[in-house]
Every structure is written in structure tokens, then in C-alpha cells.
Amino acid sequence: MTDYFVGKKEYFPGIGKIKYEGEESDNPLAFKYYDPERIVGKKKMKDHLRFAVAYWHSFCADGADPFGAATHPHPWIVDAHSPMEAADHKIEAAFEFFTKLGVEWYAFHDRDMAPEGDTPLESEKNLQVLVAKAKVLQKETGVKLLWGTANLFNHPRFMNGAATNPEFAVVALAARQVKAAIDATIELDGQGYTFWGGREGYMSLLNTDLKREKEHLARFLSTARDYARKQGFKGAFYIEPKPMEPTKHQYDYDVETVAGFLRAYHLDNDFKVNIEANHAELAGHDFAHELETAASLGIFGSVDANRGEPRNGWDTDQFPNSYYETALAMYAILKAGGFTTGGLNFDAKIRRNSVDLSDLFEAHIGGMDAFAVGLEIAQRIIDDDSIGSFVRKRYASFDTGDGARFEKGELDLTALAALGSEYGKIGITSGKQEYLENVINQYLFGL
Numbered sequence: 037m038t039d040y041f042v043g044k045k046e047y048f049p050g051i052g053k054i055k056y057e058g059e060e061s062d063n064p065l066a067f068k069y070y071d072p073e074r075i076v077g078k079k080k081m082k083d084h085l086r087f088a089v090a091y092w093h094s095f096c097a098d099g100a101d102p103f104g105a106a107t108h109p110h111p112w113i114v115d116a117h118s119p120m121e122a123a124d125h126k127i128e129a130a131f132e133f134f135t136k137l138g139v140e141w142y143a144f145h146d147r148d149m150a151p152e153g154d155t156p157l158e159s160e161k162n163l164q165v166l167v168a169k170a171k172v173l174q175k176e177t178g179v180k181l182l183w184g185t186a187n188l189f190n191h192p193r194f195m196n197g198a199a200t201n202p203e204f205a206v207v208a209l210a211a212r213q214v215k216a217a218i219d220a221t222i223e224l225d226g227q228g229y230t231f232w233g234g235r236e237g238y239m240s241l242l243n244t245d246l247k248r249e250k251e252h253l254a255r256f257l258s259t260a261r262d263y264a265r266k267q268g269f270k271g272a273f274y275i276e277p278k279p280m281e282p283t284k285h286q287y288d289y290d291v292e293t294v295a296g297f298l299r300a301y302h303l304d305n306d307f308k309v310n311i312e313a314n315h316a317e318l319a320g321h322d323f324a325h326e327l328e329t330a331a332s333l334g335i336f337g338s339v340d341a342n343r344g345e346p347r348n349g350w351d352t353d354q355f356p357n358s359y360y361e362t363a364l365a366m367y368a369i370l371k372a373g374g375f376t377t378g379g380l381n382f383d384a385k386i387r388r389n390s391v392d393l394s395d396l397f398e399a400h401i402g403g404m405d406a407f408a409v410g411l412e413i414a415q416r417i418i419d420d421d422s423i424g425s426f427v428r429k430r431y432a433s434f435d436t437g438d439g440a441r442f443e444k445g446e447l448d449l450t451a452l453a454a455l456g457s458e459y460g461k462i463g464i465t466s467g468k469q470e471y472l473e474n475v476i477n478q479y480l481f482g483l
């Protein structure tokens with residue numbers, strides 16, 4: 037990858053390529069742990085972690101919240117004379133940022149990249165112009181598309197949902213938008229296409245036909261899948277679970293719910309999950325719980341790497357910084373075999389009062405360092421087989437003999453019950469939770 041900015045304007049002046057300087061460094065604009073070329077296990081760090089920058093948070097979100105106006109003076113917007121010119125500057129700023137940071141992937145919604153036009157056709161044309169530019173920039177910089185998606189939640193027309201909207205005309209418009217976003221994703225050689233259920237859920241059961249809405253969602257996803265496959269899309273489709281916000285109840289509540297839905301509608305061959313840490317927390321789950329659940333069901337796909345604020349009940353989308361959490365997450369991801377099409381997408385935003393241009397860099401650097409530490413720890417746990425061997429032993433009675441026959445379904449209830457003849461010490465075995473928690477802490481402090 038080359039250092040890149042298009043020459044018209046440098047949007048992050050004074051900031052060069054971010055380098056790995058090691059843990060002794062006190063340079064805020066350097067990696068302390070993320071050393072992209074370093075081999076961990078069998079792969080380079082960068083190939084394990086596959087970091088992606090989220091276009092929407094880093095280049096569109098402006099710091100506005102329900103109580104106050106924008107605070108981020110995006111330099112790529114202030115000197116533009118039209119929405120298309122702003123989009124053109126923004127994509128140049130984005131690729132400058134990706135290359136300076138040394139991230140090889142990005143993710144975007146259609147409307148992040150190109151502004152909505154006055155008609156569906158104009159919106160599509162706007163997107164095509166920016167996609168053509170993105171294609172050139174990808175080629176020049178080596179940055180690739182992790183996944184694309186459509187924003188089906190911002191415009192007022194989607195206030196009652198998109199695929200689950202009670203009005204058919206809105207469903208058709210949503211389909212038109214998804215078709216264009218799939219075309220864009222294919223054109224940019226995206227590894228995946230994500231469906232986060234923006235407003236696919238309900239605010240009140242009193243006005244909702246829940247059965248029909250869920251059937252419509254399944255129908256919509258099947259038709260999108262069929263179209264994309266016909267166009268030659270080989271990547272993964274992801275559903276991104278979230279239990280609430282913006283609706284009171286989102287249909288894609290959590291991984292287990294999504295898995296049941298995918299199976300019920302025979303979508304599980306094409307769809308996997310994109311798991312977001314903050315959404316796991318909103319669903320009352322640990323991040324690692326969602327990752328392990330997905331892996332156990334064979335639908336682990338990609339990750340939206342962020343964190344919530346445990347004392348707030350909403351999607352604060354902060355940058356990840358807890359080594360404990362990244363270690364447990366990377367342990368789950370490595371056990372699942374690592375990423376194939378997916379990666380760690382920073383679906384995270386800097387705070388409203390983070391107004392220095394360098395804040396965006398520092399936020400990503402911290403997140404990348406946190407996952408680099410998590411990866412190192414997870415790899416050590418796997419290499420030592422310290423926890424894995426304990427877990428295997430815990431289930432060893434199913435490896436041979438009657439336990440193995442039970443697993444294979446060779447024992448009916450009468451045969452199984454006949455084997456349950458002793459009381460004695462059976463079942464009185466320690467789960468060793470505290471010991472295992474201590475082991476994790478030992479790894480965290482490098483002892």
C-alpha cells in the first residue's frame with residue numbers, strides 16, 4: 037500500500053503514516069502493540085484482524101445528538117458547493133485516512149458514500165459516480181471493501197420499517213435501494229453484504245401484524261440473495277443482530293434469534309451474522325457469548341468492533357479498549373477458525389467533544405492496539421491449550437463408550453435410563469470457574 041492523498045487537498049495535514057513503535061513509545065500517533073506484519077500463530081497480525089473503518093461514523097457522523105448541533109467541522113464538507121462535491125471530497129479524505137492508518141478494509145452504506153437524489157434513479161446515478169471513484173481509489177491504494185449495505189432507516193419513508201413496512205410501496209422502494217447497493221458491493225468486489233435491521237421491528241404490537249412482517253422480511257432477504265447470486269456475488273450475507281433501538285423490539289434480536297429465523301426460512305446456507313459488541317450488551321449478553329453462540333451454530337461471519345457504556349441502555353458505539361474483552365473475543369474468534377470473509381469493522385464513533393482531527397486517528401489506534409493485545413493473548417491460550425484441555429476433559433465421558441453412543445443417538449430413553457443406576461459421587465465435580473478466571477488474568481499480565 038502506498039501513502040495516498042489525491043493532491044488537491046490533504047485532509048489530515050501533519051499526520052503521516054501511523055507506524056508500530058512498540059510499547060515503550062509515548063507517541064500518541066503510533067501503534068504500541070499492533071504490528072501488522074508480525075506473525076501470530078500461522079498468520080500475520082493484519083490477516084488475523086482484518087481491520088475495517090466504518091465510513092458512516094468516521095466520515096459522516098458530525099457529533100450531533102438529540103440535544104445539540106454538529107460539533108465536528110469535517111474539512112471535506114465545509115468547502116464543498118454541492119452534496120456531490122462534498123461526497124467527492126469525503127471519499128478522498130476517507131482513502132487518505134485508510135492509508136495513513138494502514139487499514140486494508142472499509143465498510144459503507146449507500147447513503148454514506150453518495151447523497152440521495154430527487155428520484156430513485158438520481159440516487160442510483162449518484163451512487164454509481166462515487167462507486168466508480170471508489171474503484172479507482174481501491175486500486176491505487178490496495179484498500180478493499182469488507183462489506184456494503186443500504187441505509188434503510190434514515191429517510192422518513194422508512195419510519196414504519198423497510199422490508200417489514202406495512203405499505204407495499206415502501207417495501208418495493210427498499211428493494212430498489214438494496215438492489216443498487218448490492219450492485220455497488222459487487223462492483224467494488226465486497227467480501228460481504230450486510231443487513232442490519234434498521235427499523236425492522238415494531239414500536240407497538242397494537243398496530244403490528246408480527247407474523248406478516250417476519251414473513252415479509254424473510255421473503256425480502258431471499259429475493260435479495262437470489263438476485264445477488266445471479267449477479268455472481270460469491271461473498272457472505274450478514275444479518276447484524278440488535279435487540280432494540282431504533283425500534284422498541286428489533287426482529288433480529290440476538291444471534292440465537294437470528295439463527296432460528298434463518299433456519300425457519302431456509303436462509304442459513306447463505307447468511308451468517310455480523311456481531312456487534314455493543315448490540316450484544318444491549319441484548320443482555322457478553323460479546324463473547326454472541327461470538328461463541330454464532331460459532332456453535334455455524335453462522336459466525338464478521339464483527340462490528342466497538343463497545344457500549346454498561347451504565348447506558350443505548351448504542352454508544354465507543355471504540356473498544358478493554359483488553360479483557362478483546363482477549364475473550366479473539367479467543368472465541370480463533371476457536372471458530374478465524375475470519376474468512378469477515379473482519380473487525382470499527383462501528384464506533386469518536387465522542388461529540390472529540391473535535392481534533394487527530395482524535396479519529398487516536399480512536400482507531402487504541403482500538404487496533406486493544407485487538408492486537410487480545411489476539412496475542414488468545415493465541416497464547418490456544419498454543420498452551422491451558423483452557424481447551426480443561427474443557428475437553430470436562431466432557432470426556434462422552435468421547436467413548438455409552439457417552440459416545442448417547443451422542444450418536446444410539447440409546448433410547450429406556451436404555452439411557454438403565455445406565456443411570458448409581459448415586460454416590462456422580463456429578464460432584466468442580467467447574468473450576470475461579471481457577472480459569474485466574475488463568476485468564478495471568479495471561480493478561482503476561483506472567
Ligand code: XLS
Binds near residue numbers: 145340351383
Ligand atoms: C446500528 C448498526 C449499524 C450497522 C450498519 O446500530 O450497528 O451501524 O452496523 O447498518
Ligand code: NI
Binds near residue numbers: 232276312340383
Ligand atoms: Ni453495526
Ligand code: NI
Binds near residue numbers: 312314315351353383
Ligand atoms: Ni450499532
